[in-house]
Amino acid sequence: MPSNRPTLVRPPHPDSSRAEIENTLELTQLNDIDPDLYTNTQPLWHPPGARGVYGGAVIAQCLAAAMNTVPKNFSVHSMHCYFVLAGNAEIPVVYHVEHVRDGRSYITRTVQARQRAKVIFTTTMSFVREGAGGKELLEHAAEMPFVPEPDETQPMENGGTPFESQRIDIYNNDSPKPQTKRTRQWLRARGKISPAGGHEAHLAALAYMSDSYFIGTVSRVHKLWRIPKPLPRTARNGNGGPSVTTSVKEEDTVDDEDVVSTLRADDTSVASASRPKKVPKEVGMMVSLDHTIYFHNPRGFRADEWIFTENQSSWAGDGRGLVSQQMWSRDGKLIASCVQEGLVRLKQQSEVSSKL
Template identity: 60%
Template sequence: MSTLIRPPPLNLSQSAIENVLELTQLSDIDPDLFTNTRPLWHPPGARGIFGGAAISQTLAAAQRTVPEDFTVHSMHCYFVLAGNSEIPIIYHVERVRSGKSFATRTVQARQRGKVIFTTTISFVRQNAGGDKLVEHSTEMQKDIPGPVEDMDDMDYGGNSTGPFQSQRIEILNNDSPHPHTKKCRQWIKARGRITGGHEAHLAALAYMSDSYFIGTIARTHKLWRYSAARKSNTKSSIDEDVLKKLLAMDDADLKRVKFLDEGDIERIRKLKNGREEQEPRPEIGMMVSLDHTIYFHDPRGFRADEWMFTEMETPWAGDGRGLVFQKMFSRDGKLIATCVQEGVVRLRQANESKL
């Protein structure tokens, strides 16, 4: 079973993302134990559940153990094992410290007695900084194409059944030979209207912060992200299911898919025509997140159900790993969060041609 307790009917007065992230408190066992109320999403071809679910639900659990005037300002997460969407997750909150200005919580997500995800979260009391403040903030780039209402990219997070919408825009400096100079950009927002308080918006932002994050490295290097395993015995790659959808499209439809570049479209044409490339492009063999950090800059001053702009760049990749930075802005240009993620990024090797 994928939940510990039978899920209740969907609450139609709430947004889709609030229903997805709903927690059940196991107060009869321990007031600091929680579990997922509803089944968690396992993206097609991925090793486990969507990482954003663990990030957001551990935050949601921790938020329920601090006073109302305390708000999250940072969380530092580690993905330990792939989460199984067929098994309930138990979240255990440890109250490390409850001070006058700051509170610290650690949360472990467990399945079958093993830790699959762990995070340390820090909360700060509202207005603890005093009346006089040191303030500055980076600005959002000017002249960014705005989002288009009622339109989603064809992607895992933004399809018609997903809890949030996603629209990618053109990669900045995409023609540069230097991946570290490029910036991958998208608009995101929760689908529908979030009816909960600021905690619900923070959990939703945490969920969406994992959208395409480590994939920035593949995009800036223009790596082939779709498996051609249908023609061989090779291991399936991350986006094999997406490839099947792309192969069914004609050229006009392919050109409307925002996350494809011209190189992607050309290779899809060759695959459709049964032609192999003489010099195949490097292909992702494994891409998984290792850790994830979020710094919340204005945790009570934004809405996650309104369009937010994200800008991702990668300063380094090597030794089978890569690092990505992400800035998240409200539509009016206010910086609301900064995120950092490191992940495993390995190319398919020649000796992986057999299972």
């Protein structure tokens, strides 16, 4: 198999009856080898400036593969993921579903994503049978904060992805304490997800979008943002998104805020000759290490309708940062809670000073 072929089989033409995100996340079941093996049908998207394929795609395809192996009356309620090794946009990904446990109320699946026989990503998921909690329930949920509605007249950010977003001003942005800030945005899949996709298509789409601007929250609450680096030659992938041709690291689930090199906003002014130049802080590396999703209403939302997300970083230290995310439907229903830890390393001053 040629090393530059991104899928095991030739990608079919996108199905016009489905939303773009459905075509993006389509899987091919490798029945002739093992019914629990799947592979990406379309090339994986590599965000411009990123060192790896978009992590949300691997998360979502692992979920989609696992959902194919459970009865229809079971829904995913938790997903715990680890980014392990480099993932290359030019190499097919093979997903292996392991049937860990099939119980009466709960089912457990583990999925490994492999490239050239090496694990690049692993996740364990738990599914619960509908109605397993009984008729009498304890219920509460965090309320959605009051924020401006998405503006349908404004151009949407998408950057080549099958979803669109509108960011909202950072809450408490003037605070000297990064942990008190909240980054916010509206998200939705482009187009309409087909009825044939069922609730599974909406769940996979939510998992895909959950990785948008996630670990990058750490840089944003510290008022660090990206200095774009030159990109290598790119090619268009099968879904219209750019696909960088160099080898990449899967863990770099990078959006505009997931940085390779950044500066502190208040350090960018030119120093006067009468005072010493201020050495800027730069992020030398930002890499996602793990990703967790708790699904609260797996059949009670549409991923092609606006979803509000709020991110908060409660801690950063020892070269890592922790971010939590809550996701609400537009009508205020809490539909998911997510957590991600990532490697966040600053360039040392000796490295930065040498460039001034």
